[in-house]
Amino acid sequence: MLNKLEVNVPQKTYPILIRKGIMEDIGYEIKKYYYNKKITIVTDYNVENLYGEGFVQNLSSYGYEVHTISIRPGENSKSIETLTQLYNQLLDNGMTRRDLIIAFGGGVIGDLAGFAASTFLRGINYIQIPTSLLAQIDSSIGGKVAVNLPRGKNLVGSFYHPEAVIIDSNMLKTLPQRYLYDGMGEVIKYACIKDKELFKKLSIINNEAELFSNIDEIIYRCCNIKREVVEKDEKEAGKRMLLNFGHTIGHAIEKVFNYEKYTHGEAVSMGMYVITQKSESLGITKAGTAKLIKELLIKFNLPYQIPKIRTEKLLEAIELDKKSESDFINLVLLNEIGDSFIKKIDKKDMVQYLLT
Numbered sequence: 001m002l003n004k005l006e007v008n009v010p011q012k013t014y015p016i017l018i019r020k021g022i023m024e025d026i027g028y029e030i031k032k033y034y035y036n037k038k039i040t041i042v043t044d045y046n047v048e049n050l051y052g053e054g055f056v057q058n059l060s061s062y063g064y065e066v067h068t069i070s071i072r073p074g075e076n077s078k079s080i081e082t083l084t085q086l087y088n089q090l091l092d093n094g095m096t097r098r099d100l101i102i103a104f105g106g107g108v109i110g111d112l113a114g115f116a117a118s119t120f121l122r123g124i125n126y127i128q129i130p131t132s133l134l135a136q137i138d139s140s141i142g143g144k145v146a147v148n149l150p151r152g153k154n155l156v157g158s159f160y161h162p163e164a165v166i167i168d169s170n171m172l173k174t175l176p177q178r179y180l181y182d183g184m185g186e187v188i189k190y191a192c193i194k195d196k197e198l199f200k201k202l203s204i205i206n207n208e209a210e211l212f213s214n215i216d217e218i219i220y221r222c223c224n225i226k227r228e229v230v231e232k233d234e235k236e237a238g239k240r241m242l243l244n245f246g247h248t249i250g251h252a253i254e255k256v257f258n259y260e261k262y263t264h265g266e267a268v269s270m271g272m273y274v275i276t277q278k279s280e281s282l283g284i285t286k287a288g289t290a291k292l293i294k295e296l297l298i299k300f301n302l303p304y305q306i307p308k309i310r311t312e313k314l315l316e317a318i319e320l321d322k323k324s325e326s327d328f329i330n331l332v333l334l335n336e337i338g339d340s341f342i343k344k345i346d347k348k349d350m351v352q353y354l355l356t
Contacts, residue, residue: 003220007141007227009161009234016141016165016223018216023168026055026129027062030102033127033163038065038099040090042113044073047105047131050174055104067093071112075259078108078148080156086116097121103162106132106179107139107264111154114145118160128165132175133183133215134265136167137190137222138243142230152317153251153259159235167223169215177208177301178263184211184300185246185265189272190222192293193245194229196338198222202296242340245332246272249306249353252317256309269297273304278353279333284343286336293337311351318350 003018022029030039039059043052048070059066069089071077095101103113103126110128117126128140146157172180184202191199198221205211211218226243233240249271253262262270277290297304306314318329329350331343345353 003216005220005223005227007161008231009143012161014161014164016167016227018167018169018219018223020168020170020216022166023051023055023129023171025058026166027058027064029164029166030059030064030100030127031062034100034125036098036100037063038067038093038095039102040067040069040093040095040099041102041104042069042071042086042109042116043104044071044077044106044109046073047109051104051131051171069093071109073106073108075108075148075254075264078112078146080147080149082112083116083147086112087120090116090120095120095124097124099124100163101126102129103127103140104129104131105135106130107135110135110140111145111157112147114143114160114162115147115157118145118158123160125163128162130165130167131171133172133180133219134186135183136169136172136219137183138186138226140165140167141223141226142240143234144236148259152255167219169212169219172215173212180208181300181302182263182265185263185269185272185297185302187218187222188293188296188300188302189243189245189268190225192272192276192334192337193242193332193340194225194338195221199292199296199337203292203299205299238342241330241342242332245334245340246270246275248318248329248331249274249314252314253306253309255317256313261307262303266303269302270304270306273297274306275331275353276334285334289334289336315350319347 005016056066101117103110117124130136130140143159143161145160146154149155246268250268253267273293279285280290294304328344333343334340
C-alpha cells in the first residue's frame with residue numbers, strides 16, 4: 001500500500017511516497033516528476049554495489065540517459081573537496097539546468113547531492129531516494145542540505161527542496177544492524193518531542209522482526225511530524241528547532257571524534273539522554289523521563305552515556321552550533337515524553353547541562 005504525504009512550503013509542494021517495493025519499477029515513479037532525458041545518480045560505493053545496476057537498468061528502460069557518480073561512504077565525504085569533485089563530474093556529464101540529480105543513499109549523500117543541486121548552475125532539480133532509516137525519516141525531508149567544514153558540521157548549506165522523496169523500506173533489510181539502529185535514534189527523538197503514542201509503541205517492540213512489521217507506520221509517523229514542523233517553520237526560525245532535540249550535544253560529540261567513532265543517531269541518543277537527565281535534575285522535566293529514554297535506547301543498542309571527553313572540547317564544538325545566537329544558545333528540552341519546548345540559555349551556562 002502506498003502511503004503519501006505532501007510537503008507544502010512557500011516556493012513549492014512535493015510528495016513523500018512510502019511503499020515497500022517501490023524501487024522495483026522506480027522509472028514509473030520518476031516519470032511523474034521529470035520529463036526530460038538526462039539523469040545523474042549520486043550515490044556511494046556500498047549502495048551502488050547493492051542496487052546500482054538494477055536502478056540504472058530500470059531508468060534506462062524508460063528512455064533516460066543515466067550517469068552515476070559514486071563516492072566513498074561516510075561523513076568525511078560530506079566536504080568541500082568532495083563537493084568540488086562532484087561539480088566537475090556533473091560538468092563532465094554535460095548536465096544542464098533542465099536535467100535531474102537523484103540523491104540515492106543515506107544522509108551524507110542526500111545532504112551532499114542536495115547542496116550540489118542547489119548550487120550547480122544556480123540550481124538544478126533533484127529527487128531524494130533515501131536508503132537508510134535515518135535519511136528516510138529525517139534528513140531527506142525539509143530541504144536542509146549542506147556540507148561540513150573542518151571546524152564543524154553542516155556549516156555551509158542552504159534550504160533547497162526536492163521534487164519528490166521516494167521511500168522503500170525494503171532497502172533497510174540490507175542495512176547493517178548498527179545503521180538500522182542508528183536511524184532508531186532519530187525515531188526515538190520524534191517520539192520524545194511530538195508523539196507519546198509512538199514512544200509507547202516502540203516500548204513494546206521486542207525484536208527486529210516486530211520492528212520491520214511496523215516499519216512503514218513508523219516511517220510515516222516520523223515523516224508526518226517532520227512535514228508538519230517544516231510547513232510551520234521552514235527556515236528554522238522557531239519551532240523547527242524542536243527537531244534538534246539531542247543534537248546540540250550530539251553534534252559536538254561527532255565533531256570531537258572526527259565523525260568516526262559514533263554514528264549520528266548514536267551521538268544524538270547520548271545527547272537526548274544527558275540533556276534530559278540534567279533538565280530533570282533542575283526540575284524542568286517530569287521525573288522518570290530520562291529513565292524511559294535510557295530504557296528505549298538500550299533496547300535498540302544505542303549508547304546513552306557520554307564518553308570521557310574534556311568538557312572544554314565539547315563546549316568548543318557547541319560554540320559553532322547553528323542554534324547559537326551571539327551570547328545565547330537554543331536548547332530543546334522536554335516537559336515530558338511527547339511534549340518539548342525551546343529554552344534559550346546563556347552560553348556560559350551550557351556547562352551546567354554537560355555536568356551530570
